[in-house]
Amino acid sequence: MKNRVIIITGGASGLGYATAEELASREANITLVDYNKEALDASKKQLEQKYPGVKLLTVVADVSDQQQVKNYVDETIKTFGRIDGLYNNAGIEGKQAPMVDYDVDVFKKVIDINILGVYYGMRYVIPIMQKQGYGRIVNVSSVGGIRGVINQTAYVASKHAVTGMTKNAAIEYGKDGILTNAIAPGAILTPMVETAFKEVNPDDPKAAEHEYASRNPTRALGKPVDVAKAVAFLISEENGYISGQTIAIDGGESRL
Numbered sequence: 221m222k223n224r225v226i227i228i229t230g231g232a233s234g235l236g237y238a239t240a241e242e243l244a245s246r247e248a249n250i251t252l253v254d255y256n257k258e259a260l261d262a263s264k265k266q267l268e269q270k271y272p273g274v275k276l277l278t279v280v281a282d283v284s285d286q287q288q289v290k291n292y293v294d295e296t297i298k299t300f301g302r303i304d305g306l307y308n309n310a311g312i313e314g315k316q317a318p319m320v321d322y323d324v325d326v327f328k329k330v331i332d333i334n335i336l337g338v339y340y341g342m343r344y345v346i347p348i349m350q351k352q353g354y355g356r357i358v359n360v361s362s363v364g365g366i367r368g369v370i371n372q373t374a375y376v377a378s379k380h381a382v383t384g385m386t387k388n389a390a391i392e393y394g395k396d397g398i399l400t401n402a403i404a405p406g407a408i409l410t411p412m413v414e415t416a417f418k419e420v421n422p423d424d425p426k427a428a429e430h431e432y433a434s435r436n437p438t439r440a441l442g443k444p445v446d447v448a449k450a451v452a453f454l455i456s457e458e459n460g461y462i463s464g465q466t467i468a469i470d471g472g473e474s475r476l
């Protein structure tokens with residue numbers, strides 16, 4: 221992926237950071253975006269240590285703020301001159317609660333980050349990709365974008381929306397050389413999922429983790445690198461004809 225320019229949102233942790241490492245190993249130029257400045261600085265340091273020579277731009281931005289999204293896109297163009305891939309990965313889970321008790325303010329926050337954040341990214345990147353006649357977009361949905369998940373109404377609603385927007389981007393902009401897909405991770409061990417296990421069983425989060433893993437067809441949770449390898453393919457030129465799909469990376473969980 222030498223000289224390809226890829227933007228990764230939510231790049232300072234979990235799936236975003238793992239994908240940054242995978243793309244750095246393939247010599248891509250990377251814009252890492254996150255609203256957590258401290259974590260972003262630490263990720264920059266770690267990436268530059270592991271991959272000396274990596275061309276890396278970091279931008280602090282909240283993806284739910286339209287102006288800040290426009291800014292990370294503008295900064296990328298100023299620095300690298302083009303955008304080949306957008307990995308729309310930043311997202312939050314919200315709080316777990318039965319549907320009728322769900323906190324509406326939390327619901328709105330989940331929608332702002334998980335839906336509008338993904339939408340704004342595509343809104344500003346697609347016109348650039350159209351001019352180039354080339355682009356690859358990978359949006360992060362979830363198993364919760366394929367089926368329901370008890371106590372996660374807002375998250376499930378937002379991830380179904382990501383699946384829907386992905387289909388629309390694919391059919392509206394395929395003619396411009398832009399292929400858009402979503403991934404639907406199952407339980408991949410990242411800080412977000414560790415927090416979720418703490419919510420399920422505050423006294424023994426490890427027990428919650430083992431219980432969840434035991435229900436997966438593979439009897440295991442996924443690793444961030446499992447997701448990173450799939451994203452690296454979808455966001456590269458190696459993907460020549462896959463578009464509009466939501467690809468589960470879940471050890472088969474969504475087929476149960």
Ligand code: NAD
Nearest residue numbers: 230233234235254255282283310311362405407408410412
């Ligand atoms: P994580 O919490 O480890 O990392 C998310 C990163 O996104 C953090 O660095 C955080 O600061 C950043 N972020 C959050 N909101 C942001 C915002 N508004 N603007 C900019 N940055 C923001 O989580 P993760 O597990 O790596 O999750 C990444 C994506 O994968 C999310 O969209 C999540 O819903 C999705 N996902 C994860 C799993 C899993 O099992 N880990 C499963 C399904 C889907």
